[in-house]
Amino acid sequence: QQQVRQSPQSLTVWEGETAILNCSYENSAFDYFPWYQQFPGEGPALLISILSVSDKKEDGRFTIFFNKREKKLSLHIADSQPGDSATYFCAAKTGGYKVVFGSGTRLLVSP
Amino acid sequence: GPKVLQIPSHQIIDMGQMVTLNCDPVSNHLYFYWYKQILGQQMEFLVNFYNGKVMEKSKLFKDQFSVERPDGSYFTLKIQPTALEDSAVYFCASSLDGTANSDYTFGSGTRLLVI
Numbered sequence: 001q002q003q004v005r006q007s008p009q010s011l012t013v014w015e016g017e018t019a020i021l022n023c024s025y026e027n028s029a030f031d032y033f034p035w036y037q038q039f040p041g042e043g044p045a046l047l048i049s050i051l052s053v054s055d056k057k058e059d060g061r062f063t064i065f066f067n068k069r070e071k072k073l074s075l076h077i078a079d080s081q082p083g084d085s086a087t088y089f090c091a092a093k094t095g096g097y098k099v100v101f102g103s104g105t106r107l108l109v110s111p
Numbered sequence: 112g113p114k115v116l117q118i119p120s121h122q123i124i125d126m127g128q129m130v131t132l133n134c135d136p137v138s139n140h141l142y143f144y145w146y147k148q149i150l151g152q153q154m155e156f157l158v159n160f161y162n163g164k165v166m167e168k169s170k171l172f173k174d175q176f177s178v179e180r181p182d183g184s185y186f187t188l189k190i191q192p193t194a195l196e197d198s199a200v201y202f203c204a205s206s207l208d209g210t211a212n213s214d215y216t217f218g219s220g221t222r223l224l225v226i
Contacts, residue, residue: 034215094211099144102153
């Protein structure tokens with residue numbers, strides 16, 4: 001079963017807009033949520049992450065909003081740039097167990 | 112930053128043959144992982160490995176799959192024999208430890224095509 005769900009599957013925004021990528025999860029034991037950015041032909045690279053004790057994490061133009069009660073989180077990319085066009089994976093982890101990935105959101109930023 | 116190196120980047124192999132995918136993890140990392148990705152879609156966990164042992168494996172890690180890291184050399188994924196459905200991109204990752212917020216570093220993947 002899908003433990004981590006992402007929406008939308010694909011998203012197109014104009015340069016300068018804020019892109020919002022959504023994620024939800026089922027396992028209440030998940031306590032760490034990394035977001036990965038993947039460009040075609042490359043491996044995923046850690047972009048930003050949040051622990052479940054926090055409700056917000058900012059790093060430059062990237063912000064994670066986390067709602068533990070609803071088991072939802074979102075990645076906001078402010079002032080989107082064409083170079084942000086990539087696939088973004090929401091992932092979840094607990095303790096010493098594996099990272100579980102969502103199915104990804106393909107973001108296209110049009111100039 | 113530190114990198115995970117995967118060799119080869121591409122591999123074409125006849126169905127039924129054996130293939131070995133090689134991974135050179137980040138030097139001070141202790142946990143190693145293999146993931147499978149098809150057509151740029153979801154990253155599917157295969158196996159993780161620590162201290163010479165498989166810690167956890169998924170249903171995708173068939174009996175034909177095996178992993179090892181002999182004496183600190185490459186961390187390898189061997190498939191013997193290969194099947195058509197094994198065609199995918201295989202990503203190796205490593206992490207410093209197994210704690211919740213220990214981040215993974217991924218390689219660039221090996222694109223395996225079984226014909």
